[in-house]
Amino acid sequence: MYKVLVVEDVAALRQHLIKILRETVPDLQLVEACNGLEGLKLYRSEKPDMMIMDILMPEMTGIKAAQQIWSENSRAKILFWSQFHKESYVRELGKIVPDEAIHGYALKTESDEKLMHAINTVLVHDNSYIDPIVRGVQHAINIRHGMLNESESAILADLILGLTDKAIAMRQHISVRGVQNRISSLSDKLVKGLDIHAKETAGLEIFNTRMRIMLEVFRQGFIEPEEIDGLESEMASWLARRLNFEMPGSEKK
Amino acid sequence: MAPLFGDDARSRKMALIAATALSVSLIVFGAQKFLQDLNALLFRELLQGFSELLPSLALTKKSFAENAALNLLLLFLITYAAIWISKRFTGAPRLVLLIQTFIVSLLFQLGFYHFFQSEGQPLSIILCIVLASFAGKLLKKRSEEHRELEARQIELKLRNSELQESRLALVKQDESERRLLAADLHDQVLNDLRTIQKRFEAFARAPSSEEEKTINELLKQSMSDIREIMDELCPAMLEEFGLAAAIEERLDKGSQIASYEVRFQNNVASELLESMSAVENQLIYRLVQESLTNINKHAQAKMVRVSIEAEESDIIFRVSDDGKGIDPGSLSESSRGTLYMRLRAALIGAKVTWMQGPDQKGTTVEIRLHVQSSGS
Known part of the structure; x- marks a missing residue:
């Protein structure tokens, strides 16, 4: 059974959200609040498994409330349900998300199916969810057989580029734990639990998960060698923009 | 006597x-x-x-x-x-x-x-x-x-009359901005709503899933238009995440419109930036926005840099481009755009200076704001 706290100031939207939530989570215990301050108080007293929260609300905005909640419990799961659809907004939000937290960002303007998917991803699968519309960075990676979803292919591209968890988190606007969870779900899909199986049998870690993922990437042809240059120049411009770090040799183009 | x-x-x-x-x-x-x-x-x-x-x-x-x-x-x-x-x-x-x-x-x-x-x-x-x-x-x-x-x-x-003059000029500009807003509301939102109304009438007579989709798209579009207009009026980023984030967002947005590379650097402690009043935040944001708009309009830049630095008790916002540059002569006191910028800046005791950009290319706009030393 999941306990979910819903914080939304517009009653009609709150009712709609609850309806979707009931359809997504059959075994639901519901707590409702209609502004950030009330949400914060109820979070403290009810300790829900997840919180779905609007951002623009009277009394206290969703962002202020989330900041407070995360400062008290850095593992709190919060799914923002907002109308702000700009990447910069999600980026700034990503900066206040603690490394251990799993959070999500769903858009009010998108379909109910997407919202359901977001709820499932965060609440059940323990993964970060950022609506692709706001994610901004578009990767040219080739998605084969519809096997990977957009966020998984984005992480895969970052892994190929050799970024650290922290850097991936920054680039994808999610937490470090969110990155790690995605990598492990990626490994489930590509390596098919080989490493876990090996660890359970041999009693020690035999495979390096990330390297096994790379192996599968090339074996299954997820990416053509020509695509790598594109990925890298995309990363160079991200680095320069966000961190003011010019990659050597990236200026000559 | x-x-x-x-x-x-x-x-x-x-x-x-x-x-x-x-x-x-x-x-x-x-x-x-x-x-x-x-x-x-x-x-x-x-x-x-x-x-x-x-x-x-x-x-x-x-x-x-x-x-x-x-x-x-x-x-x-x-x-x-x-x-x-x-x-x-x-x-x-x-x-x-x-x-x-x-x-x-x-x-x-x-x-x-x-x-x-x-x-x-x-x-x-x-x-x-x-x-x-x-x-x-x-x-x-x-x-x-x-x-x-x-x-x-x-x-x-003299200062009184200057103030009077600047107030008048700003009122005039506010008025023209309001007109622009009204035009936006009318042209975008109202027309969309009218279209939606017509389509909905048609849909009510003969429902089809295709028509439903179109209406949905139109609704989405007008919602995003309203949000755009609202953001122009009162930038959500500024409210929620502060000046630096809002400026960075502006910069990104400008680069999407005019396709130049952007660099943003903030070397000022967040406490210092947070010590700025709401009015200072708003006005500095508008000044930077205006500078970026000017770059989009005139500069044909390839790279735009924005930096925030602290110097003693001043915070300096610099907007540099590597575009065409401006003839210092055309930057006379009477130039309207720069006049409004100067006047806005004067309201919070800030100073705006235009100069040649780094490497003798383009333009740098420097906005210098004096802030009270810590504690106040």
Whole structure:
């Protein structure tokens, strides 16, 4: 059974959200609040498994409330349900998300199916969810057989580029734990639990998960060698923009 | 003061000197009785030098009292001159001039002695000159203070009229922005809603999933339009995440429109930025926005850099591009866009400067805001 706290100031939207939530989570215990301050108080007293929260609300905005909640419990799961659809907004939000937290960002303007998917991803699968519309960075990676979803292919591209968890988190606007969870779900899909199986049998870690993922990437042809240059120049411009770090040799183009 | 000499400043000044001179000479004249003997003695001593010139000098023909008017006139004239000199000059020139005045007075006394048989009064005159030099000094100080006060008043008046002017200009600009907003609301939102209404009527008569999709798309579009307009009015980023994030967002947005590379660097501690008031935040944001808009419109830049730095108790926002650059001549005070920027900046005591960009390319706009030191 999941306990979910819903914080939304517009009653009609709150009712709609609850309806979707009931359809997504059959075994639901519901707590409702209609502004950030009330949400914060109820979070403290009810300790829900997840919180779905609007951002623009009277009394206290969703962002202020989330900041407070995360400062008290850095593992709190919060799914923002907002109308702000700009990447910069999600980026700034990503900066206040603690490394251990799993959070999500769903858009009010998108379909109910997407919202359901977001709820499932965060609440059940323990993964970060950022609506692709706001994610901004578009990767040219080739998605084969519809096997990977957009966020998984984005992480895969970052892994190929050799970024650290922290850097991936920054680039994808999610937490470090969110990155790690995605990598492990990626490994489930590509390596098919080989490493876990090996660890359970041999009693020690035999495979390096990330390297096994790379192996599968090339074996299954997820990416053509020509695509790598594109990925890298995309990363160079991200680095320069966000961190003011010019990659050597990236200026000559 | 009664307009005895007309009310212009010059005659008022002269009247003041005359009044002072009159009172000083009257005082000395009053003391004449006590100084009489000494005066006569001194006068004769001085006359020794001229004795060959005027052989008849040994005689005193008339008493002091008989030539009172004449003596008073001389005292007054000499005092007036001495005050005027002390007001005008300082240091050595003043001393030389005062001595010269005394010598001139001696010539007068000789003349008076010769023509009116009036005995001279050198001691009184020396006394007058000394007192007058003090009085002149005092008057000088007073007039300096007065002038300073006047200057300050003029400055105040000037600033007031500037403020008035800037207020008017800003009201005008606000008005035009409001018009723009109304036009946006009308052209985008209202028209979309009308279209939606028509489509919905059609949909109600003959429902189809395709029509439903279109209506949904239209609704989404007008929602995003409203959000765009709202964001223009009151940027959500600024409210929620502060100035640096809002500026960075603006920069990104500009780069999407005009396709240049962007670099953003914030070297200022967040506490310092947070110490800025809401009005300062708003106005600085608008100034940076305006600079970026200008780049999009005119510069044809390939790279735009925005940096935030702290320098003592100033925060400096720099917007640099590597585009066409501006002719410094066209940046005259009267240029409208820059005028509005200057005026907005003046409201929070900030300064906007335009200069050539780094590497002699493009333009750099520097917005310098003075912030109160920490704790306030």
